[in-house]
Amino acid sequence: MTFILETLLRLAAWLLAAPLLPGIINKVKAWIAGRRGPPVLQLYYDLARLWGKGVVMSTLASPGFIVGPAVAWVALVGAALIMPLGGAGGALSFRGDVLLLVYLLALARFCTAWAALETGSAFEGMGAAREVSYAVLSEVALITAVLSLSVQTGNVTLTDMLALSVGSGAVLLAAGLFAVLLAENCRVPFDDPNTHLELTMIHEAMILDHSGPPLAVILHGASLKLLLFAVLLSQVVLPLGRLSPLAAAGALVGTVLGVTVAIGLVESLTARFAFRRVPLLLTAAFLLCLFALLLARKGGVG
Amino acid sequence: MSTPSFALLANGTSIPWAGVPEWPAPELVQRTGAELERGARLCAWFGVPEVGATRLVALIAFDADNTLAVGRSAPFAGAYPSLTPSHPQAHMFEREVWESHGLRPEGHPWLKPVRRGAGGAPAMGEFFRVGGGEIHEVAVGPVHAGIIEPGHFRFQCAGEEVIHLEIALGYQHRGVENALVGGPRRATMSQIEAVAGDTTIGHATAYAWVAEALAGAEAPLRSQWLRAVALELERLANHTGDLGALANDVAFLPTASACGRIRGDFLNLTALICGNRFGRGLVRPGGCRFDLEPGRLEQLTGQLAGALSEAELAIGWLWDAASVRSRFEDAGTLHAKQATDLGMVGPAARACGIVRDARFDHPAGWHRLAQAPVAVWPGGDVLARARVRWLEVQRSGRFLREQLAAAVDGEMRAELAPAAGDTLAVALVEGWRGEVCHVALTDAGGRFRSYKIVDPSFHNWIGLAMALRGEAISNFPICNKSFNLSYCGFDL
Numbered sequence: 021m022t023f024i025l026e027t028l029l030r031l032a033a034w035l036l037a038a039p040l041l042p043g044i045i046n047k048v049k050a051w052i053a054g055r056r057g058p059p060v061l062q063l064y065y066d067l068a069r070l071w072g073k074g075v076v077m078s079t080l081a082s083p084g085f086i087v088g089p090a091v092a093w094v095a096l097v098g099a100a101l102i103m104p105l106g107g108a109g110g111a112l113s114f115r116g117d118v119l120l121l122v123y124l125l126a127l128a129r130f131c132t133a134w135a136a137l138e139t140g141s142a143f144e145g146m147g148a149a150r151e152v153s154y155a156v157l158s159e160v161a162l163i164t165a166v167l168s169l170s171v172q173t174g175n176v177t178l179t180d181m182l183a184l185s186v187g188s189g190a191v192l193l194a195a196g197l198f199a200v201l202l203a204e205n206c207r208v209p210f211d212d213p214n215t216h217l218e219l220t221m222i223h224e225a226m227i228l229d230h231s232g233p234p235l236a237v238i239l240h241g242a243s244l245k246l247l248l249f250a251v252l253l254s255q256v257v258l259p260l261g262r263l264s265p266l267a268a269a270g271a272l273v274g275t276v277l278g279v280t281v282a283i284g285l286v287e288s289l290t291a292r293f294a295f296r297r298v299p300l301l302l303t304a305a306f307l308l309c310l311f312a313l314l315l316a317r318k319g320g321v322g
Numbered sequence: 323m324s325t326p327s328f329a330l331l332a333n334g335t336s337i338p339w340a341g342v343p344e345w346p347a348p349e350l351v352q353r354t355g356a357e358l359e360r361g362a363r364l365c366a367w368f369g370v371p372e373v374g375a376t377r378l379v380a381l382i383a384f385d386a387d388n389t390l391a392v393g394r395s396a397p398f399a400g401a402y403p404s405l406t407p408s409h410p411q412a413h414m415f416e417r418e419v420w421e422s423h424g425l426r427p428e429g430h431p432w433l434k435p436v437r438r439g440a441g442g443a444p445a446m447g448e449f450f451r452v453g454g455g456e457i458h459e460v461a462v463g464p465v466h467a468g469i470i471e472p473g474h475f476r477f478q479c480a481g482e483e484v485i486h487l488e489i490a491l492g493y494q495h496r497g498v499e500n501a502l503v504g505g506p507r508r509a510t511m512s513q514i515e516a517v518a519g520d521t522t523i524g525h526a527t528a529y530a531w532v533a534e535a536l537a538g539a540e541a542p543l544r545s546q547w548l549r550a551v552a553l554e555l556e557r558l559a560n561h562t563g564d565l566g567a568l569a570n571d572v573a574f575l576p577t578a579s580a581c582g583r584i585r586g587d588f589l590n591l592t593a594l595i596c597g598n599r600f601g602r603g604l605v606r607p608g609g610c611r612f613d614l615e616p617g618r619l620e621q622l623t624g625q626l627a628g629a630l631s632e633a634e635l636a637i638g639w640l641w642d643a644a645s646v647r648s649r650f651e652d653a654g655t656l657h658a659k660q661a662t663d664l665g666m667v668g669p670a671a672r673a674c675g676i677v678r679d680a681r682f683d684h685p686a687g688w689h690r691l692a693q694a695p696v697a698v699w700p701g702g703d704v705l706a707r708a709r710v711r712w713l714e715v716q717r718s719g720r721f722l723r724e725q726l727a728a729a730v731d732g733e734m735r736a737e738l739a740p741a742a743g744d745t746l747a748v749a750l751v752e753g754w755r756g757e758v759c760h761v762a763l764t765d766a767g768g769r770f771r772s773y774k775i776v777d778p779s780f781h782n783w784i785g786l787a788m789a790l791r792g793e794a795i796s797n798f799p800i801c802n803k804s805f806n807l808s809y810c811g812f813d814l
Contacts, residue, residue, distance in 0.1 A: 049575060052575065052576070053575050053576065053578075053579035053580075054579065054580075055579065142458065142459065142460040142461065143460070145458070146460070146482075146795070149481075208573045209573075209645065212573040214573070215571075215573065216467040216468050217467065217468075217571065217799040218462065218467055219460070219462065219795050219796055219798045219799060220571075220796045220797075220798075220799055287573070287575070288575050288576070289575075289576070289643075290574070290643070290645045291569070291572040291573055291574035291643060291645040291646040291649055292572050292573040292574075292645075292649070293645070293648075293649075294648065294649055294653070294794065294796070294797065295482060295794055295796050296794065297648070
């Protein structure tokens, strides 16, 4: 009974907290530009508005147009339940759950790209092609990071892998994962979440034809993914296992906010990369994770 | 019976219609081709309807000699040998003449309507297609995601690479040139000011020069001074806005946010002169409708200095950011040879290292007395076009400060004599986008028998299409923004 209650509580926390992050990022960007900017809760308003709207469906689209975003959202919620939260651990925790996490993220991506291809629009085809091309590189970096954590702690359970800081490799991992976070969540310098230019979009191009509740589900899923990566990144750096539960919770929330502000600063101060340069940056992220893996192998705890 | 050569005239002057040499159409084409071969440039190529037939008129510019030349063909109907295969800069003019007068250029490689499709929307026409299973076609517009004008872009892509881009315009065709025939009327000035709203001063000044040349008079010097000031203010506002828009397209927020506001400051300076941010109602044949008394002149000078220093700061961030430079460099490169062949004008041509500026090449009005250095940058890429804009912001700023301190006294407006009959008048104004060309031909009573407007966009759209060849399709927005051509100025 407590397990169910706890899981529901966790679920509510993830779902409710996620849309806050894009709001904070936009506020930081507005603040740097000297504007007032949209309210921090803007995404909540948008989701509520979209939820109340009808859906415009292409006559060409198969049910995958709707099923894709739904499955992607469920996969991301599943990933959120696996993700440990400091001392509290994950709602679901078992040996090898880290592999499930990686695969759930991949499933979510597959479903979004699938839904994008449904309408046969040239823009969405381009968006999906770009998304999966860059995913090839960012997934390698993510898996290398996971591997390095696993080697460092001698463990394949997320709760144990993230309980302790990984020492000297933590800085490398943090840098690598931050780049992966920006790429996976379509932030500047990889993508521009604010652009209206179809030809340059990645993630936004994939969802051009979605409207109403499916669009709300996609947007909410995207914010959930951002929170997921921010939490992962924070726990890689923080030795939460050594702190008291309250201090650990405070440190986690603080670091997630710090990561969010950092994303806003990056978006405010750099231009977006040309597509041909994106692989370079992602390869650099992979190399950072690889060096962290080598460090873990040489000087690991186990 | 045939005169030896083209009739020469200066910018902002007129010539009796009978004094324009007349040849059979093939000879006009051949002679025009020979002049273009020698380095002249085609400014306008249009048809003048006669009873049951049409005359071709060629206006060419010898930039180095500060001279314009005009010639015409005998009236004819049907076909004539095309100039385009040997001189691509004629391609759009010949298509336009074919569309509106039915004169068929034999040998034109891509003869299709300029502004209307075959009985439908412009995008419904035939498009050049690249074959092959790996080629995909991307159609953008006419409805765009931003608040911009309508136009259709058809890309032939291999993956991310653009192999060919074809641009179909005409959605805003209003029939301006036809509406001007029989004028000038009360509405004429408003129609001219609405040819391209962002080049209001440019087009209005060109019209005023044409009207003054037809009347055989010149506007008072003080009004010419004010027109030059307004023209540079228009340039400052648009260049600043475009540099901000370029920054926005590469998601570089500091410059994007600041320039949007500073553009407004420059527009407000024009509003300070005449009450309209785009300068509507300022320029009139015979002078200007508003004066700039010492009080407002001082206010203008002060506000200009503030806006210029803010623009300098905000645009400086653009050059300081390595991430921005790496986006602009080698994007959308147009080579000098291409630009010359295509007859490019304005900042787009100057960014290819070509010294081409109507204020310098064909000075008229106040520019005979005061000049700013021509802003040129080599390279032909987005960076070069952005640098030329920036140089022009600086030089227009300096020019304005000098001129505002050197105001001449006198009248603002003079009454014009009635326009001369059977006369052709020409005006070239270097608007912020490039050369604005107006050619008017009057009938025996001094009414417009034909009025030809060539917006710089008419020359330059093909340059954008060429710049995109081999470029990544994701770079289209910054290439497009670096040219920032007018749709309504093209569509007329």
